[in-house]
Amino acid sequence: MANGAMANTSSTRREVAFKLKSNISDVVKKFQSIIRVIASMSDLQLHIEDNQVVMDNGILQLTLSIPGGAIVGIRYGGIDNLLELNNPDLNGGFWDLNWGEPGNPGTTGTFDVLNGTSFQVIVENEEQLEVSFTRPWDPSLPVDHAPLNIDKRFILLRGSSGFYSYAIYEHSKEMPAFNLYETRIAFMLKIDKFHYMAIADNRQRFMPLPDDRLPGRGEQLAYKEAVLLVDPIEPEFKGEVDDKYQYSCENKDNRVHGWICFDPPVGFWQISPSNEFRTGGPTKQDLTSHVNPTTLAMFVSAHYGGEDLSLQFESGEPWKKVFGPVFIYLNSVSDGNKALSLWDNAKEQMGVEVQSWPYEFPKSEDFPRSDQRGTLNGRLLVYDRYISKQPLPAIGAYVGLALPGENGSWQRESKGYQFWTKVDEEGYFGIKNIRTGDYNLYAWVPGFIGDYHYDASITITSGCEIDMGVLVHEPPRDGPTLWEIGIPDRSAAEFFIPEPNPKYVNRLYLNHPDRFRQYGLWERYADLYPDADLVYTVGESDFRKDWFFAHVNRKTGDGTYQATTWQIKFQLEKLYEGGIYKMRLALASATRSELEVRINDAQVNPPQFSSGLIGKDNAIARHGIHGLCYLFNVEIPSAQLIQGDNTIFLTQTRNTSPFHGIMYDYIRLEAPPFSGS
Numbered sequence: 040m041a042n043g044a045m046a047n048t049s050s051t052r053r054e055v056a057f058k059l060k061s062n063i064s065d066v067v068k069k070f071q072s073i074i075r076v077i078a079s080m081s082d083l084q085l086h087i088e089d090n091q092v093v094m095d096n097g098i099l100q101l102t103l104s105i106p107g108g109a110i111v112g113i114r115y116g117g118i119d120n121l122l123e124l125n126n127p128d129l130n131g132g133f134w135d136l137n138w139g140e141p142g143n144p145g146t147t148g149t150f151d152v153l154n155g156t157s158f159q160v161i162v163e164n165e166e167q168l169e170v171s172f173t174r175p176w177d178p179s180l181p182v183d184h185a186p187l188n189i190d191k192r193f194i195l196l197r198g199s200s201g202f203y204s205y206a207i208y209e210h211s212k213e214m215p216a217f218n219l220y221e222t223r224i225a226f227m228l229k230i231d232k233f234h235y236m237a238i239a240d241n242r243q244r245f246m247p248l249p250d251d252r253l254p255g256r257g258e259q260l261a262y263k264e265a266v267l268l269v270d271p272i273e274p275e276f277k278g279e280v281d282d283k284y285q286y287s288c289e290n291k292d293n294r295v296h297g298w299i300c301f302d303p304p305v306g307f308w309q310i311s312p313s314n315e316f317r318t319g320g321p322t323k324q325d326l327t328s329h330v331n332p333t334t335l336a337m338f339v340s341a342h343y344g345g346e347d348l349s350l351q352f353e354s355g356e357p358w359k360k361v362f363g364p365v366f367i368y369l370n371s372v373s374d375g376n377k378a379l380s381l382w383d384n385a386k387e388q389m390g391v392e393v394q395s396w397p398y399e400f401p402k403s404e405d406f407p408r409s410d411q412r413g414t415l416n417g418r419l420l421v422y423d424r425y426i427s428k429q430p431l432p433a434i435g436a437y438v439g440l441a442l443p444g445e446n447g448s449w450q451r452e453s454k455g456y457q458f459w460t461k462v463d464e465e466g467y468f469g470i471k472n473i474r475t476g477d478y479n480l481y482a483w484v485p486g487f488i489g490d491y492h493y494d495a496s497i498t499i500t501s502g503c504e505i506d507m508g509v510l511v512h513e514p515p516r517d518g519p520t521l522w523e524i525g526i527p528d529r530s531a532a533e534f535f536i537p538e539p540n541p542k543y544v545n546r547l548y549l550n551h552p553d554r555f556r557q558y559g560l561w562e563r564y565a566d567l568y569p570d571a572d573l574v575y576t577v578g579e580s581d582f583r584k585d586w587f588f589a590h591v592n593r594k595t596g597d598g599t600y601q602a603t604t605w606q607i608k609f610q611l612e613k614l615y616e617g618g619i620y621k622m623r624l625a626l627a628s629a630t631r632s633e634l635e636v637r638i639n640d641a642q643v644n645p646p647q648f649s650s651g652l653i654g655k656d657n658a659i660a661r662h663g664i665h666g667l668c669y670l671f672n673v674e675i676p677s678a679q680l681i682q683g684d685n686t687i688f689l690t691q692t693r694n695t696s697p698f699h700g701i702m703y704d705y706i707r708l709e710a711p712p713f714s715g716s
Contacts, residue, residue: 081096081097082165083095083096083163083164083165083166083168084096085160085163085168085170087160088105089105090104091104091111092105092170093112094193094195094202095195096197096198096199098198098200098369099115099195099201099202100112100114100115101193101195103170103172103193106155106156106157106158106172107154107155108153108155108158108172108191108193109131109132109154110131110132110193110226111124111131111132113132113367113369115369115371116303116304116305116371117305117371118229118232118305121228121233121305121307121369122226122227122228122229123229123230126227129227130227131226131227132224132226132227133224133225134152134153134189134204134206134224135150135152135153135222135223135225136151136185136219136220136221136222136223137149137150137151137221137222138151138217138218138219138220139217139218139220141218141351143218145346146221146341146346146349148220149182149183151183151184151185153174153189153191153206154174155172155174155191156173156175157172157174158171159171161192161402162194162402165197166196167194167195167196167197168196169192169193169194169195169400169402170192170193171190171191171192172190172191172192173188173189173190173191176188176211176213176214185219186215187208187209187210187214187219188207188208188209188210189206189208190206190207190209190403191205191206192204192205192206192207192364192401194364194401200370201308201310201366201369202366202367203365203367203398203400203401204363204365204367205363205365205406206224206361206362206363207359207360207361207362207403207405208222208358208360208362209358209359210357210358210359212355212356212357213355214352214354214355215354216352216353216354217352218350218351218352219349219351220339220349221339221340221341222338222339223335223336223337223338223339223340224335224336224338224363225333225334225335225336226309226334226335226367227331227332228298228307228331228332230248230249230332232300232302233300233307233332234246234248234298234299234332235298235299235300235301236286236296236298236299236328236332237382237385238286238288238296238327238328239288239292239296241551242286242547244546244547245275246281246329246332247268247271247276247281247330248272248273248330249330249331250272251266251268251271251272251273251276251281251330252268252281256268256269256270256271256272257269257271257281260280260558260559261559261660261697264282264283264284265282265284265558266281267279267280267542267543268280279544279545280544280545280558280559281330281545282545282558282662283330283333284326284342284660284662284663285547285548285556285557285558285662286327286328286329287324287325287326287327287343287661287663288324289321289322289323289324290319290320290321290322290323290324291314291322293311293314294310294311294312294389294393295309295311295368295385295386295389296308296309297328297334298328298332298334299378299379299381301375302375303371303375304371304373304374304375304377304378304381305381306368306369306370306371306378306382306384306385307334307367307369308334308368308369308385308388308389309328309365309366309367309368310365310366310367310385310389310392311336311366312365312392312393312395312396312398313393313396313397314457314459315456315457315458315474316338316360316361316362316363317339317457318339318340318348318452318453319449319450319451319453320439320441320450320452320457320459321437321439321459322437322450322529322665323343323348323450324342324343324658324665324666325337325340325343326340326342336363336365338362338363339453341655342657343657343658343661343663343665343666344451344655344656344666344667345655345657345667347655347667348451348453349453350453358454359405360454360455360456361403361406364398364401366392368385368389368392370384370385370388396472397409407474409472410501411475411501411502412471412472412473412474412475412502413473413502413503413504413505414469414471414472414473414503414504415469415470415473415480415499415504415505415507416467416468416469416470416504416505416506416507417467417506417508417509418432418465418466418467418508418509418510419433419438419466419468419482419484419510419511419512420432420433420466420509420511420512421433421436421487421511421512421513422512423487423513423514423516425516425518425519425520430511432462432464432466433466433484433512434462434464434466434484434485434486435461435462435484435485436462436468436482436483436485436491436512437459437460437482437483438460438461438462438468438481438482439457439458439459439460439470439480439481439482440459440470440478440479440481440499441455441456441457441458441478441481442454442455443477443478443479443494443496444479445492446492446494447481447490447668448481450667450668451667456476458470458472473499474499475499475501476498476499477497477498478496478497478498479493479494479495479496479497480492480493480497480510482510482512484512484514485526485528486527486528487512487514487527488514488527488625488670488705488707489512489670491510515623515670515672516709517619517621517709517711517712518620518709518710518712519709519710520707520709521609521620521709521710522577522578522708523705523706523708524577524582524703524705524706524707525582525586525703525704525705525706526704526705527704527705528704528705529665529704530627530664530665530704531555531589531627531664531665531702531704532588532664533582534587534588535585535586535587536554536555536560536588537560537563537567537587539557539558539559540559540562543557543559544557544558545557545558555588555662555663556662557662560588560589560662561589561591561659561660561697561698562594562697564587564603565593565594568593568603572593572604572605572606573585573586573587573605573606574605575605575606575607575608576608576609577607577609577610578609578610588702589628589659589700590605590634590689590691590702590703591603591659591691591697591700592691592696592699599694600694600695600696600697600699602690602692602693602694603691604641604688604689604690605688605689606686606687606688606689607686607687607706608684608685608686609684609686609708610683610684611680611682611683611685612682613682614677614682615677615710615713615714616678618677618710618711618712619674619675619677619711620675620676620677620680620708620709620710620711621672621673621674621675621708621709622636622648622672622673622674622675622687622707622708622709623671623672623673623705623706623707623708623709624636624670624671624672624673624703625669625670625671625703625705625706626669626670626671626703627664627665627666627668627703627704628658628659628663628664628665628667628701628702629650629653629654629667629700629701629702630654630658630660630666630699630700630701631652631693631696631698631699632650632654632691632692632700632701633649633650633651633652633653633691633692634649634653634671634689634690634691634692634701635650635691635692636649636673636687636689636690637687637690638675638679638680638685638687638688639679639680639681639686641688646690647673647679650669654666654669658702659700659702660697660698664702665704675708687708
């Protein structure tokens with residue numbers, strides 16, 4: 040178990056945690072194996088009643104409503120139902136979406152629990168059960184029904200300690216325009232059973248109760264999701280902030296998460312073996328598990344991206360997409376003192392599921408098997424003549440296929456499928472199991488600004504093996520580097536992240552690599568710079584200590600906010616008269632912001648550069664350390680600079696909210712091209 044995971048537990052819980060042995064993972068595997076052997080002797084059973092269907096494989100029972108397809112029961116491990124059915128709002132397990140009509144402002148629309156109108160058994164044999172709940176679109180349906188054809192599927196296999204779910208959404212030529220903001224599958228687990236949440240080795244802990252967030256016990260902070268626990272049922276949580284966004288995760292890391300019950304020792308895990316059906320690429324962030332206890336499989340959302348990541352359909356626009364399958368894995372162990380080992384077992388099962396992708400057993404024709412997909416290989420190099428005379432392997436690069444678009448469009452793409460991988464140390468990459476269709480190839484390389492875009496269409500066909508040969512990414516560059524601030528990695532994590540206000544702490548993130556996930560860090564800027572703004576002196580300052588992670592407004596005593604202007608001071612030993620200097624501004628996030636750049640005169644208007652109003656990713660408020668990335672290239676004529684001392688002024692002008700701000704990824708000033716030749 041990771042350091043800090045038990046930082047806020049009671050003494051009884053500490054005793055449980057520290058009884059773990061080094062071989063407990065083997066104990067879980069043996070126990071699970073015994074269960075599966077016994078279950079393999081049992082027949083799969085399908086019981087259909089008037090208003091529900093029960094799928095049973097001897098390990099678990101899954102109960103679904105008819106014809107809606109809501110998940111109303113999961114019996115496993117001595118617990119009659121792992122799901123909570125007594126919440127005032129959302130109960131059990133369900134697919135849902137949030138949508139709006141064209142012109143609807145923002146990303147909050149109509150909530151639609153995707154209740155089916157008909158039920159069908161797709162497969163019923165000795166090895167597999169698969170059932171379907173469909174809802175064809177009908178203009179006469181209630182107004183809260185999105186204009187989509189919906190087919191929800193559930194699969195139970197012999198000997199499997201869990202079940203699979205996937206759904207096919209279709210927008211046909213007969214359907215009106217609409218915007219799809221979010222869709223997911225959600226599980227509300229038993230409140231009195233599941234108290235320990237795990238997302239990663241170093242992100243797991245006992246969690247507060249949902250009642251702790253209610254008025255009287257909890258105090259809402261700057262937005263409804265963030266609550267200060269002032270009188271929690273269990274005193275150990277007093278003074279902590281609970282906020283579901285503190286448990287967000289990037290798609291590339293969002294493979295398994297869930298909850299552990301200690302009595303009896305049972306684990307509930309959501310496993311996503313592939314990201315092909317998620318939106319926004321590998322670095323898109325989204326929710327995982329959080330207080331309630333809730334476990335989510337997010338497929339589409341505007342989180343950390345805003346409206347740019349919603350699916351906007353024209354009237355009659357044909358579209359179809361398969362979300363999932365995801366695997367709901369259940370595990371248990373006989374000894375409650377070894378309950379925390381269920382996390383390690385869940386990670387091992389995640390590896391099994393990843394190796395099994397794409398699954399062979401889903402019976403929808405819309406989910407292609409491995410032999411119906413294609414493969415693409417190649418090698419990516421990166422060439423920057425001011426770093427090396429020869430192209431270098433693009434170490435650490437992400438290479439992916441997404442729908443055809445512009446340079447970098449993959450991070451906003453939401454309607455199609457995406458397939459990503461990382462190159463090896465020599466720059467070679469291979470992408471397997473690609474769905475058929477037309478794609479562009481995209482890439483980005485940590486340590487270099489900009490995106491690679493192979494814009495010629497790449498057509499994937501069944502069984503194809505495409506060799507792209509050697510590809511070379513030439514990142515934006517005009518002249519030699521005079522100075523730079525930060526690391527071009529699409530994140531602000533390398534900059535100075537302050538300690539949280541002691542009144543607003545999540546103890547999990549004390550002394551944690553993800554210290555940026557603490558609530559209220561944006562307000563620490565005013566504490567550090569109460570009167571004057573940040574000044575960074577090239578050659579003297581250290582961006583790890585002297586560059587605040589977010590360019591935010593300063594909170595004043597009367598509850599308003601002031602725009603802030605940061606300064607970069609630097610010296611030019613030689614001025615290349617008549618030349619054009621180039622400033623590269625890579626942003627890791629922007630929320631309703633406007634960045635203005637001025638050279639050696641903080642008051643001059645118009646500014647040398649203005650970004651215009653950009654960004655709706657809300658990453659500052661949601662502890663994201665990055666949202667959508669931007670790259671701006673600012674030309675600075677030599678006439679605006681002087682030999683000797685110079686100052687660049689960076690002003691974020693929007694100041695009606697504490698969350699109007701940007702995060703920088705990397706800043707570089709280049710001399711004119713001829714100066715380095």
